[in-house]
Amino acid sequence: MNKKKILVLGAGRSASALINFLLEQADKLPWFITVSDKNIELAKDKIQSNLHGEAFFIDFQTEPEKFQNYDLIISLLPPSLHFKVAQICLQFNKNLITASYNTPQIESLDAEAKRKKCLIMMECGLDPGIDHITALDLIEEIKHENGKITSFKSYCGGLIAPESDSNLWGYKISWNPRNIVLAGQGGASKFLKNGTIRYLPYHKLFDKTTEISIPQNGIYDGYANRDSMDYLKMYQLPDCQTFIRGTLRKKYFCKAWNFLVYHGLTDDSYYIENLNAHTLKSFVECFFNQEAINETSNIEVINRINELNLFTDEKLPFEKATPAMILQFVIEKKWAMKPGDKDMVVMYHEIEYTKNNEKCIKKSVLIKKGNDKDTAMAQTVGITLGIVSKLFLTNKINKIGVQIPFDSEINKEILSELKKYKIAMKAV
Amino acid sequence: MNKKKILVLGAGRSASALINFLLEQADKLPWFITVSDKNIELAKDKIQSNLHGEAFFIDFQTEPEKFQNYDLIISLLPPSLHFKVAQICLQFNKNLITASYNTPQIESLDAEAKRKKCLIMMECGLDPGIDHITALDLIEEIKHENGKITSFKSYCGGLIAPESDSNLWGYKISWNPRNIVLAGQGGASKFLKNGTIRYLPYHKLFDKTTEISIPQNGIYDGYANRDSMDYLKMYQLPDCQTFIRGTLRKKYFCKAWNFLVYHGLTDDSYYIENLNAHTLKSFVECFFNQEAINETSNIEVINRINELNLFTDEKLPFEKATPAMILQFVIEKKWAMKPGDKDMVVMYHEIEYTKNNEKCIKKSVLIKKGNDKDTAMAQTVGITLGIVSKLFLTNKINKIGVQIPFDSEINKEILSELKKYKIAMKAV
Numbered sequence: 001m002n003k004k005k006i007l008v009l010g011a012g013r014s015a016s017a018l019i020n021f022l023l024e025q026a027d028k029l030p031w032f033i034t035v036s037d038k039n040i041e042l043a044k045d046k047i048q049s050n051l052h053g054e055a056f057f058i059d060f061q062t063e064p065e066k067f068q069n070y071d072l073i074i075s076l077l078p079p080s081l082h083f084k085v086a087q088i089c090l091q092f093n094k095n096l097i098t099a100s101y102n103t104p105q106i107e108s109l110d111a112e113a114k115r116k117k118c119l120i121m122m123e124c125g126l127d128p129g130i131d132h133i134t135a136l137d138l139i140e141e142i143k144h145e146n147g148k149i150t151s152f153k154s155y156c157g158g159l160i161a162p163e164s165d166s167n168l169w170g171y172k173i174s175w176n177p178r179n180i181v182l183a184g185q186g187g188a189s190k191f192l193k194n195g196t197i198r199y200l201p202y203h204k205l206f207d208k209t210t211e212i213s214i215p216q217n218g219i220y221d222g223y224a225n226r227d228s229m230d231y232l233k234m235y236q237l238p239d240c241q242t243f244i245r246g247t248l249r250k251k252y253f254c255k256a257w258n259f260l261v262y263h264g265l266t267d268d269s270y271y272i273e274n275l276n277a278h279t280l281k282s283f284v285e286c287f288f289n290q291e292a293i294n295e296t297s298n299i300e301v302i303n304r305i306n307e308l309n310l311f312t313d314e315k316l317p318f319e320k321a322t323p324a325m326i327l328q329f330v331i332e333k334k335w336a337m338k339p340g341d342k343d344m345v346v347m348y349h350e351i352e353y354t355k356n357n358e359k360c361i362k363k364s365v366l367i368k369k370g371n372d373k374d375t376a377m378a379q380t381v382g383i384t385l386g387i388v389s390k391l392f393l394t395n396k397i398n399k400i401g402v403q404i405p406f407d408s409e410i411n412k413e414i415l416s417e418l419k420k421y422k423i424a425m426k427a428v
Numbered sequence: 429m430n431k432k433k434i435l436v437l438g439a440g441r442s443a444s445a446l447i448n449f450l451l452e453q454a455d456k457l458p459w460f461i462t463v464s465d466k467n468i469e470l471a472k473d474k475i476q477s478n479l480h481g482e483a484f485f486i487d488f489q490t491e492p493e494k495f496q497n498y499d500l501i502i503s504l505l506p507p508s509l510h511f512k513v514a515q516i517c518l519q520f521n522k523n524l525i526t527a528s529y530n531t532p533q534i535e536s537l538d539a540e541a542k543r544k545k546c547l548i549m550m551e552c553g554l555d556p557g558i559d560h561i562t563a564l565d566l567i568e569e570i571k572h573e574n575g576k577i578t579s580f581k582s583y584c585g586g587l588i589a590p591e592s593d594s595n596l597w598g599y600k601i602s603w604n605p606r607n608i609v610l611a612g613q614g615g616a617s618k619f620l621k622n623g624t625i626r627y628l629p630y631h632k633l634f635d636k637t638t639e640i641s642i643p644q645n646g647i648y649d650g651y652a653n654r655d656s657m658d659y660l661k662m663y664q665l666p667d668c669q670t671f672i673r674g675t676l677r678k679k680y681f682c683k684a685w686n687f688l689v690y691h692g693l694t695d696d697s698y699y700i701e702n703l704n705a706h707t708l709k710s711f712v713e714c715f716f717n718q719e720a721i722n723e724t725s726n727i728e729v730i731n732r733i734n735e736l737n738l739f740t741d742e743k744l745p746f747e748k749a750t751p752a753m754i755l756q757f758v759i760e761k762k763w764a765m766k767p768g769d770k771d772m773v774v775m776y777h778e779i780e781y782t783k784n785n786e787k788c789i790k791k792s793v794l795i796k797k798g799n800d801k802d803t804a805m806a807q808t809v810g811i812t813l814g815i816v817s818k819l820f821l822t823n824k825i826n827k828i829g830v831q832i833p834f835d836s837e838i839n840k841e842i843l844s845e846l847k848k849y850k851i852a853m854k855a856v
Contacts, residue, residue: 187698197714199700199751201692203631264629270615272627286625323627 003030004393005069009060009085010076011037011046013175017374017382018074019046019053025390026052034058034070064088072097072393074385082106086120093118097388099125099381101226102404110402119397123404124388125381126345127156130366130418131245132231132404133384133411134425135349138364139235140408147353147360148239155212155222156347157248158377161369164341168304170250172335174343174375181266181328183247189224191244192232200224206258212248214348214365215428221254222246234406248346256304259296260327263288268324275318275326281311283326308334337375344369345376347425364425380423387417431458432821433497437488437513438504439465439474441603445802445810446502447474447481453818454480462486462498492516500525500821502813510534514548521546525817527553527809529654530832538830547825551832552816553809554773555584558794558846559673560659560832561812561839562853563777566792567663568836575781575788576667583640583650584775585676586805589797592769596732598678600763602771602803609694609756611675612651619656619672628652634686640676642776642793643856649682650674662834676774684732687724688755691716696752703746703754709739711754736762765803772797773804775853792853808851815845 008019015035022033033053037043043055058066067073067088072095075085079100086106089096093116102122113120123129135154142149160172173180189200200208209221225247232243249257260266264287275283293305308330316326337343347366352359368376388405391397397410405411418424436447443463450461461481465471471483486494495501495516500523503513507528514534517524521544530550541548551557563582570577588600601608617628628636637649653675660671677685688694692715703711721733736758744754765771775794780787796804816833819825825838833839846852 188692188695196710199692199695199714201631201690201695203629204690204692262629262632264616264627264632267616267627267629282624286627 003032004071006031006033006389006393007058007067007070007073008033008035008076009037009058009073011035011039011043011055012076014375014378014381015076016046017378018076018385019382020373021383021386022389023047023050023052025386026050029390029393031393060085060088064091067092067094070094072389074098074389075100076385079103082122083109089120090116090118095119095121095392097121097124097385097392099123099129099385101128102402107402114401117400119392119400120402121388121392121397121399121404122402124385126158126377126384127225127247127347129384129405130380130423131156131347132406133414134347134364134366136235136406136408136411137415138349138351138362138425139237142351142353142362145355147355149237149351149353150239151242151350151352152235152237152240153242153244153246153350154348155220155246155248156345157220159248159250159344159346160337161342161344164337164343165250166338167335168307169253169256169335171253172337172341172343173332174337174370174377177328177332178324180331181324182268184223184225185266185268186226189226189228191224191228192240193242193244195241197229198224203261206254206261209254210246211251212246212348214346215363217346217365217367217428219251220248220346221251222248223254234404242352248348252300252304255298256301259293259301259305263292265323265327268322271320271322273320275316275321278316279312280314280316280326280330283316284310287323342370343375343377345380349425363428365428366423366425368423379421383418383421383423384414387414390417431460432499434459434461434817434821435486435495435498435501436461436463436504437465437486437501439463439467439471439483440504442803442806442809443504444474445806446504446813447810448801449811449814450817451475451478451480453814454478457818457821459821488513488516492519495520495522498522500817502526502817503528504813507531510550511537517548518544518546523547523549523820525549525552525813525820527551527557527813529556530830535830542829545828547820547828548830549816549820549825549827549832550830552813554586554805554812555653555675555775557812557833558808558851559584559775560834561842561846562775562792562794564663564834564836564839565843566777566779566790566853567665570779570781570790573783575783577665577779577781578667579670579778579780580663580665580668581670581672581674581778582776583648583674583676584773585648587676587678587772587774588765589770589772592765592771593678594766595763596735597681597684597763599681600765600769600771601760602765602798602805605756605760606752608759609752610696612653613694613696614654617652617654617656619652619674620660620668621670621672623669625657626652631689634682634689637682638674639679640674640776642774643791645774645793645795645856647679648676648774649679650676651682662832670780676776680728680732683726684729687721687729687733691720693751693755696750699748699750701748703744703749706744707740708742708744708754708758711744712738715751770798771803771805773808777853791856793856794851794853796851807849811846811849811851812842815842818845 035043035046035055036058040057047053047055075098082100083105090112095118158174184205205223209223212220212222225245228245296302345368349364351362370376463471463474463483464486468485475481475483503526510528511533518540523546586602612633637651640648640650653673656673724730773796777792779790798804
């Protein structure tokens, strides 16, 4: 029997849970796993001496023909590279699975993918990924009860476990720090509230948050995530008057972060030169000074900004950088995970509906903490990617074209597999 | 004697003062003026039956070779087109004068322009233009007195004359309405304050204004205009601790405008579809509602936003548009100049310096009102462009390459010509 050859692009932060999943399966299934990363040592470390895998670097930009050797490509590369990766997959009639958001650009490859009988499966991670899969499951349950859904709210956050929470922000870096700094900058966020479409520009996003109280868990701030309206159509909820997908942060995080946004420290649109002449203090004072902090009316904001300890004589390790790059440099140190620290993924759905003229509500929550090997973020993203890959390679997913996990039969399979890894929502 | 052939690109809002200046000169000087505009009627109306001119449309994108017929091109086209226009000028060894800001892209043509002995003269309008010319004159005066300049502030505004001021904003549209809506969006503003470089992101720009009290005139709000630091170098003020170029608005305009900025109504980065289904009210309520206005703590802001009368059932004349385009549609009606209305240009320099260990200050102001024929904006921009063109065609400007009006000999000539048109600063 021919072995199925899987190529994993990227061996970074969230790769090991995926790669271990694939290697474990390869004990039973005829699979061979190749891990590619520019940092070959990182890739090798993921495979070690496992006989079902190998590690080297395939530069898809310069040697795309290497894709010919594989049956399935799973990409953990930055989202901006996925259009190019998808194009190359189609060039060589290969299948692609990623955890990134689908885009109109990738969607434009749908006809070609169908013609070539290839699958390009997007949004197979945590958020997006498990959020759709679990939400659609809950929606289906309500529709089966003849419930008419009037409000849908879904929030997810990659947070720090309470036992490892040692700063005022309640936040440590369990995923790509650049994306943490740039979160929310992809244009105005869009959602439906009481029948009206609402647009939130970036500079208003962290100011206009909603308090999200999760039963038996805690109180968070939620901010609107991207364009929820795209999903309203896909979720097929014609009676829904409120529809919002959002991101969770610990209480007061958003208000304090908004101070940094307001003063321009998350700006990635221009470079500042001659940074060698700057200390952290002199750099930050180009944007705000201690007085501006003290004048803030909210003590919770003041305490959090002060905790970042921005007015020091530390030299900046850049010749030139955007404000966002310097803020990233600061938080990478302040919010680093320490040995033994555990992260925590929190996902929460709240759906209001009417049934026999009665108002009803369903709430469900998923809490997953990191373990000694993997962060909760890496587990939830990696295992979902792994499960979808397994279902595809064992012919349980027979779709072609550009897809996201919106098929209820397939989703049930994914949910039951996720449960084996203790990744499941529970009603609250 | 060969006639000098001048091509004026654009016959819009600020063209008539320039064209009349050129036609007047053509009574005495051997000049022939061609006015080009996509709207040929507009161009013809500017020339009428004058024997020294003609009007038609030259599409520089498709028929660049037409530039061959001219000695000098004066462009009133949008700034974004000027790189292309400059490239074509150099292709045919022609000279170019504009009132737009110089850019790194245009600056990159300097060597080629010098090789071809062509002049590309940028920033020959009001702001930029007269501001540099008058400021450098004042700076030279102080340096001659052995003054050491420690602070430089220069503000300019295209406002409405008090006698025509009939709305709370103190503002009517005397120049390009799209640019009014987008003002300040070209990236963070940058200036020097008490020895520290300050960066102001767009969403902070209209919030952090400075009160500018002009002696014998009035009180305004000033907001920082683009990158002042570029000019600090060119102005050669090594001891300057504060250096800011800014824009003037009537008091409270900026705070109220900031309400619109904050809520995303000036955003030009994305389109909203299906606007036919919207009224002005339902569109605005995607961003804020009457309650959000009422909750604003500043009554001056509340009154101004209410005056815009945004919550009406008026249909929107677009299928799709950016929020900025819809705001433009609103203010074009609310802030239209009525017959007889006069605009007013206000320019103000305030320079602090030390002389014999004594602190000194010089303040100067320019006020120019529109007349029955031309707005003050069109006069100040058009006449400056005309004067620079005249000095060039009569060999009083012998420069080549990419230039802005920074030569003190030439500037003195420009100042003395401007005076004939009652455009002059006076000490206050």
